[in-house]
Amino acid sequence: MHLELDGLGPLHAQLTRALRDRLVASIGGGSRLPSSRQLANELGISRNTVMAAYEQLRAEGFIESRAASGNFVAATRRIDSPAATRERLEPQSRYSRRMRRYHNQSNLPSHHISGVRYSFDCSTPLTNPALTSAWARELARAAAYTSPFNAEAQGLPELREAICDYLVRRRGVQATPDDVLVVAGTQQGIALTARVLLDEGDEVAIEEPQYFATRQVLQAHGAQLHGVPVDQEGLCCSALPDEAPRLVCVTPSHQFPSGAIMSMSRRLALLEYAERHRCWVFEDDYDGEFRYDTKPIPALRSLDGGNRVIYSGTFSKAMFPALRLGYLVMPPSLRQDFVAAKWLNDFSSPAIEQAALANFIATGGFERHMRRSAKALQERRTALIDGLRQHAGDRLEIADSHAGMHLLVWLRGKSRQQGEAFLVRARAAGLGIPPIAPEYMDPPDRAGMLLKYAGLSTAEIREAVPLFVRCLDQMGF
Amino acid sequence: MHLELDGLGPLHAQLTRALRDRLVASIGGGSRLPSSRQLANELGISRNTVMAAYEQLRAEGFIESRAASGNFVAATRRIDSPAATRERLEPQSRYSRRMRRYHNQSNLPSHHISGVRYSFDCSTPLTNPALTSAWARELARAAAYTSPFNAEAQGLPELREAICDYLVRRRGVQATPDDVLVVAGTQQGIALTARVLLDEGDEVAIEEPQYFATRQVLQAHGAQLHGVPVDQEGLCCSALPDEAPRLVCVTPSHQFPSGAIMSMSRRLALLEYAERHRCWVFEDDYDGEFRYDTKPIPALRSLDGGNRVIYSGTFSKAMFPALRLGYLVMPPSLRQDFVAAKWLNDFSSPAIEQAALANFIATGGFERHMRRSAKALQERRTALIDGLRQHAGDRLEIADSHAGMHLLVWLRGKSRQQGEAFLVRARAAGLGIPPIAPEYMDPPDRAGMLLKYAGLSTAEIREAVPLFVRCLDQMGF
Numbered sequence: 017m018h019l020e021l022d023g024l025g026p027l028h029a030q031l032t033r034a035l036r037d038r039l040v041a042s043i044g045g046g047s048r049l050p051s052s053r054q055l056a057n058e059l060g061i062s063r064n065t066v067m068a069a070y071e072q073l074r075a076e077g078f079i080e081s082r083a084a085s086g087n088f089v090a091a092t093r094r095i096d097s098p099a100a101t102r103e104r105l106e107p108q109s110r111y112s113r114r115m116r117r118y119h120n121q122s123n124l125p126s127h128h129i130s131g132v133r134y135s136f137d138c139s140t141p142l143t144n145p146a147l148t149s150a151w152a153r154e155l156a157r158a159a160a161y162t163s164p165f166n167a168e169a170q171g172l173p174e175l176r177e178a179i180c181d182y183l184v185r186r187r188g189v190q191a192t193p194d195d196v197l198v199v200a201g202t203q204q205g206i207a208l209t210a211r212v213l214l215d216e217g218d219e220v221a222i223e224e225p226q227y228f229a230t231r232q233v234l235q236a237h238g239a240q241l242h243g244v245p246v247d248q249e250g251l252c253c254s255a256l257p258d259e260a261p262r263l264v265c266v267t268p269s270h271q272f273p274s275g276a277i278m279s280m281s282r283r284l285a286l287l288e289y290a291e292r293h294r295c296w297v298f299e300d301d302y303d304g305e306f307r308y309d310t311k312p313i314p315a316l317r318s319l320d321g322g323n324r325v326i327y328s329g330t331f332s333k334a335m336f337p338a339l340r341l342g343y344l345v346m347p348p349s350l351r352q353d354f355v356a357a358k359w360l361n362d363f364s365s366p367a368i369e370q371a372a373l374a375n376f377i378a379t380g381g382f383e384r385h386m387r388r389s390a391k392a393l394q395e396r397r398t399a400l401i402d403g404l405r406q407h408a409g410d411r412l413e414i415a416d417s418h419a420g421m422h423l424l425v426w427l428r429g430k431s432r433q434q435g436e437a438f439l440v441r442a443r444a445a446g447l448g449i450p451p452i453a454p455e456y457m458d459p460p461d462r463a464g465m466l467l468k469y470a471g472l473s474t475a476e477i478r479e480a481v482p483l484f485v486r487c488l489d490q491m492g493f
Numbered sequence: 494m495h496l497e498l499d500g501l502g503p504l505h506a507q508l509t510r511a512l513r514d515r516l517v518a519s520i521g522g523g524s525r526l527p528s529s530r531q532l533a534n535e536l537g538i539s540r541n542t543v544m545a546a547y548e549q550l551r552a553e554g555f556i557e558s559r560a561a562s563g564n565f566v567a568a569t570r571r572i573d574s575p576a577a578t579r580e581r582l583e584p585q586s587r588y589s590r591r592m593r594r595y596h597n598q599s600n601l602p603s604h605h606i607s608g609v610r611y612s613f614d615c616s617t618p619l620t621n622p623a624l625t626s627a628w629a630r631e632l633a634r635a636a637a638y639t640s641p642f643n644a645e646a647q648g649l650p651e652l653r654e655a656i657c658d659y660l661v662r663r664r665g666v667q668a669t670p671d672d673v674l675v676v677a678g679t680q681q682g683i684a685l686t687a688r689v690l691l692d693e694g695d696e697v698a699i700e701e702p703q704y705f706a707t708r709q710v711l712q713a714h715g716a717q718l719h720g721v722p723v724d725q726e727g728l729c730c731s732a733l734p735d736e737a738p739r740l741v742c743v744t745p746s747h748q749f750p751s752g753a754i755m756s757m758s759r760r761l762a763l764l765e766y767a768e769r770h771r772c773w774v775f776e777d778d779y780d781g782e783f784r785y786d787t788k789p790i791p792a793l794r795s796l797d798g799g800n801r802v803i804y805s806g807t808f809s810k811a812m813f814p815a816l817r818l819g820y821l822v823m824p825p826s827l828r829q830d831f832v833a834a835k836w837l838n839d840f841s842s843p844a845i846e847q848a849a850l851a852n853f854i855a856t857g858g859f860e861r862h863m864r865r866s867a868k869a870l871q872e873r874r875t876a877l878i879d880g881l882r883q884h885a886g887d888r889l890e891i892a893d894s895h896a897g898m899h900l901l902v903w904l905r906g907k908s909r910q911q912g913e914a915f916l917v918r919a920r921a922a923g924l925g926i927p928p929i930a931p932e933y934m935d936p937p938d939r940a941g942m943l944l945k946y947a948g949l950s951t952a953e954i955r956e957a958v959p960l961f962v963r964c965l966d967q968m969g970f
Binding site: 200211296 | 499677706756825845
């Protein structure tokens with residue numbers, strides 16, 4: 017009998033697996049098996065090992081022993097077990113069909129364009145050794161005192177309290193811990209919102225351009241998206257559809273990716289619209305922490321008082337993306353549905369990381385880190401804008417937004433195709449720069465790109481700008 | 494002008510908020526505001542504070558300054574902002590409607606019946622100080638070297654490798670890291686499976702009784718559930734519907750809650766059924782690590798080779814529930830859909846905890862912990878079964894399963910109502926014991942309960958058994 021052992025784990029277990037495979041795959045019921053002595057000789061292993069394997073297979077019902085006449089393959093029904101197909105099947109659900117249509121893993125704007133000297137594709141501040149060691153301490157500390165049982169689905173009370181305290185001091189949003197739901201970042205926030213609010217086919221108004229990941233979550237959920245243009249004052253409320261959607265998704269504190277900060281009058285107009293049509297507003301405040309030479313305008317949530325607005329914040333930008341913690345401030349009238357949707361999705365977010373973050377916020381470490389980050393980001397932003405304006409100001413249109421960690425830059429008078437050619441050239445010169453097109457449902461025929469400067473030091477930015485300009489020169493732009 | 498300051502943060506920010514509230518809520522456009530000097534006197538604060546608040550509100554567009562004549566309320570449109578309603582709205586989506594119908598937060602079998610001396614409602618081994626400190630070390634270590642960027646949606650490669658190595662050695666499941674998806678526990682595993690495989694209204698066959706949380710996830714998703722009875726050999730395959738469902742959910746290595754271990758012939762029959770009808774099988778191996786005086790039977794996944802079976806494992810039972818990490822072994826033909834569904838749900842699971850777990854498994858700490866836990870659990874189980882059999886054996890029917898961390902116990906000849914009365918009595922005596930009814934779609938009229946003994950020491954179990962028996966005596970059972 018030819019048997020191939022896989023070399024993993026104890027010998028008797030290897031033999032058991034190999035025999036089982038043979039029995040299931042190819043030996044008919046009732047056949048006699050070699051005696052343990054015979055098989056041991058054949059394989060050059062000890063008889064005890066063979067006997068252990070036979071014993072195991074007997075317990076599993078694969079073989080039967082008949083007194084004095086040896087071991088026989090049991091007359092179990094055999095399953096026809098073709099080799100697993102590795103070919104992709106057609107989509108098994110409408111959700112899968114939409115995922116395949118709208119979401120393509122191999123075609124994502126990569127989170128980190130690799131293998132380039134200067135990557136303008138990093139949406140979190142340069143790795144901060146002080147943060148790393150502080151966070152290691154917080155985790156170790158939290159691991160020692162956090163209950164090993166599931167946290168409440170809504171989130172650890174101490175984290176929700178810390179978030180409320182932070183929101184009122186830093187963003188002017190008043191909320192109680194009851195209003196807060198801890199989620200695994202903005203991505204989960206919008207996914208839960210879709211489940212709570214939207215049926216397949218429901219209309220959603222979304223800024224055009226928008227954050228591609230939010231768009232894909234809504235598309236996979238089956239929402240019908242209605243793109244609404246943005247200008248320097250943010251969402252053009254006058255372009256909202258007459259027949260109201262179920263939900264409007266906006267980034268008022270720093271429109272992604274255009275950088276516009278939504279004006280007060282537009283905010284009021286949007287809330288009026290939502291109130292009149294009884295539709296919902298998803299306010300994604302993804303990087304509202306980082307604001308430079310401008311005064312904050314109150315969040316929609318604080319203007320509306322919590323009737324129609326789901327406010328979403330994240331720690332991915334302020335801390336680091338791999339953390340996977342964020343929060344929603346929920347309208348009280350939907351609280352139970354959101355909490356239930358979270359429970360049905362994953363019970364709750366991990367308790368130790370929640371406890372560590374709560375302590376990091378409560379003891380001031382988080383805001384110290386934020387102040388350091390904001391200072392570093394402002395320097396980087398200034399170096400980038402000053403450099404570009406000085407050396408290529410007439411050839412660029414820079415959507416400067418006084419906030420956040422990215423700039424949207426257009427090459428004046430150039431087509432989308434020319435822009436793509438420029439990015440290929442830039443990449444060859446060591447500059448990794450993502451195009452703007454994936455952030456549009458219907459990309460304009462213009463040459464646009466995102467300069468996410470958070471991951472580069474000021475010195476690196478000063479080195480990168482001349483390379484950028486040289487590429488423009490080489491292309492004759 | 495009457496203003497109420499909220500006492501939070503700097504005075505000028507308090508004043509800004511209070512003024513903004515007044516302006517939004519009640520003062521008409523064009524009204525003249527008191528001069529900064531006047532308001533400062535009125536409130537007994539410095540004029541600079543008032544000027545700072547006015548400046549901020551001017552930047553926000555709430556007030557307009559007219560040279561020499563002071564500050565005026567801007568003629569912005571005012572929104573009608575009624576106090577947020579805290580009343581629950583009707584469900585906003587079909588998903589929400591189903592959540593409310595099938596899932597009730599206030600009526601969950603609590604994860605920890607509190608305020609009792611002996612809680613038989615804890616599904617994880619007694620808190621282990623060695624695990625706590627080992628885990629704190631692993632987290633601190635991982636925090637220092639893990640990339641701060643999002644992990645791959647599918648999971649950290651080193652964790653997927655560690656899982657494959659563990660699966661083949663301990664559960665006889667052969668899988669490659671490509672087949673593994675890291676998820677936030679079984680709850681997320683079944684939720685993603687539902688999205689990938691099921692449309693609203695699709696049929697799912699599920700064991701009756703079953704784990705209530707799995708049932709609720711499927712119900713909220715909109716699946717039509719078909720309960721299939723279980724006996725001592727596990728799922729009664731002959732009772733599977735003639736018209737095949739899309740999915741069959743089973744717990745073959747330790748049926749929850751009955752404790753049955755699915756026999757080999759039933760396993761083969763189920764796979765034959767799945768192959769014949771081209772339906773999917775969700776194999777929930779939630780506590781397959783803990784098996785006592787019995788030999789393991791190969792997982793469905795290892796018998797089927799990965800065509801029709803989604804195999805689900807979790808670290809919640811072996812480590813602690815608050816960890817929120819588990820995994821699916823996916824059929825290769827559905828791999829991309831599962832990974833996309835994870836990405837659209839929350840991008841990926843937290844990287845630091847993934848890295849910590851990978852190292853804990855790879856360096857042997859996990860299996861050392863498992864061996865210790867298995868030993869402790871076996872002692873506890875023996876103490877419980879021996880005690881109950883000795884003192885009340887004739888009055889109980891104990892579904893002993895040689896595995897896991899719970900026993901299903903029936904009071905012979907008693908009704909469901911009598912069982913509930915018994916649990917009330919037991920609770921008064923200091924025993925917290927969950928009833929069996931929530932684990933059924935259609936509970937039988939019998940007195941059943943779950944004794945989850947993992948959280949009690951052997952000594953505590955020896956103290957609890959006489960209390961249990963005394964309650965039986967007092968009820969005349």
